[in-house]
Amino acid sequence: NAGVMQNPRHLVRRRGQEARLRCSPMKGHSHVYWYRQLPEEGLKFMVYLQKENIIDESGMPKERFSAEFPKEGPSILRIQQVVRGDSAAYFCASSPEQGEAFFGQGTRLTVV
Amino acid sequence: GDSVTQMEGPVTLSEEAFLTINCTYTATGYPSLFWYVQYPGEGLQLLLKATKADDKGSNKGFEATYRKETTSFHLEKGSVQVSDSAVYFCALRPTSGSARQLTFGSGTQLTVLP
Numbered sequence: 001n002a003g004v005m006q007n008p009r010h011l012v013r014r015r016g017q018e019a020r021l022r023c024s025p026m027k028g029h030s031h032v033y034w035y036r037q038l039p040e041e042g043l044k045f046m047v048y049l050q051k052e053n054i055i056d057e058s059g060m061p062k063e064r065f066s067a068e069f070p071k072e073g074p075s076i077l078r079i080q081q082v083v084r085g086d087s088a089a090y091f092c093a094s095s096p097e098q099g100e101a102f103f104g105q106g107t108r109l110t111v112v
Numbered sequence: 113g114d115s116v117t118q119m120e121g122p123v124t125l126s127e128e129a130f131l132t133i134n135c136t137y138t139a140t141g142y143p144s145l146f147w148y149v150q151y152p153g154e155g156l157q158l159l160l161k162a163t164k165a166d167d168k169g170s171n172k173g174f175e176a177t178y179r180k181e182t183t184s185f186h187l188e189k190g191s192v193q194v195s196d197s198a199v200y201f202c203a204l205r206p207t208s209g210s211a212r213q214l215t216f217g218s219g220t221q222l223t224v225l226p
Contacts, residue, residue, distance in 0.1 A: 004155075033213050042118075042201055042216040043156070056213065091155055093214075101214065103148075103155040 002026070004094050004104035005074075012110045019079040019086070021107045025094030032075045033101060034067060037089040049075060082111045114139040118202050118217030125224050131189040133220045135176075135202035138183065143204040145169075145178055145185040146214065150199045159187075159200070163207070192224045 005024040013019050025032050030050055035043040045059040049069035060067065064082075069075040079086055089108045093101040119134040137145065144163045148156040160169030165180035174189045185202060202217040 006155075031212065035214075035216075042218040043214075045213040045215065048213050059213075093156075095212070100158060100161070103157070105153075105155040 004029075004092055004102050006090075006092050006104035006107050008107060009105065010108050010110070012112060013082050014112055015083060016081050019082050019109055019111075021077040021079075021090050021092075021109070022074045023077070023092030023094075023104060024074040025092075026102055029094035029096050029102075031095045031097070031101075032069050033093045033095075034075075034077050035091045035093065037091060037106070039088070043091060046077070079109075082109075084111050087111045114143070114204060114206065114215045116202050116204055116215055116217035118220050120218070120220070122221040122223060125192055125222070127194055127224055127226050128191045129224075131187070131192045131196075131222070133187040133200055133202075133222070135185045135187065135217060136183050137185065137202075137204050139204055139206065139215075141207060142180070143206050145176070146203040146205070147174070147176055147185070147187050148201045148203060148216075150201065150219070152198075156201065192222070194224045194226050197222055197224045 032049045034046040037043045047060050047067045048056040064080045066078045089106045091106045093103045095101040115138045117136050146161045147159040149159045150156050160171040162169040162178035168177045176185050176187045199219045201219045203214040
């Protein structure tokens with residue numbers, strides 16, 4: 001059973017471009033969470049999704065950021081018009097209905 | 113809202129030294145408590161957990177006890193190894209309501225010297 005798969009591992013974008021981060025949850029997991037880790041800081045919750053539903057997006061910036069978890073395919077975190085302050089590691093975690101969350105290895109976004 | 117406060121690092125120890133990393137929390141109700149470890153360039157791995165008061169989580173020689181009276185979940189290890197060098201995060205998750213996400217502390221960098 002493969003773990004939580006995130007890709008790409010590293011992503012470089014110029015200011016103003018779009019960044020798309022993908023997360024494939026573990027098999028059998030229907031809950032997905034996105035977290036952001038700024039340099040030298042802990043992880044901050046962004047959004048919690050189930051298939052085709054956003055359950056809690058209280059940690060998402062109001063503009064430029066969006067997330068989805070379609071019926072088929074991976075969860076996508078999309079950042080439009082990236083700025084330097086978006087540079088961070090973005091981690092995805094997944095969990096079953098009851099049970100612990102498992103984390104992916106993260107996508108390290110660098111905005112130049 | 114919920115919050116987790118961790119002992120600030122970095123912490124540097126010699127091999128076989130005793131380790132304590134303090135963690136206290138603020139939450140409504142009785143959350144589940146966790147310690148995660150992050151090795152360089154990697155994601156977070158669950159190290160141990162406790163789901164109710166007085167529970168002791170343990171794994172790989174690490175231990176932490178859920179203390180409701182002091183709202184604490186301190187991480188301890190009797191004899192650290194160089195391979196324990198990593199960043200350690202304390203976290204909580206509510207057990208009531210619809211929220212399932214983790215709230216993390218800021219992390220404590222541990223370096224163990226041979």
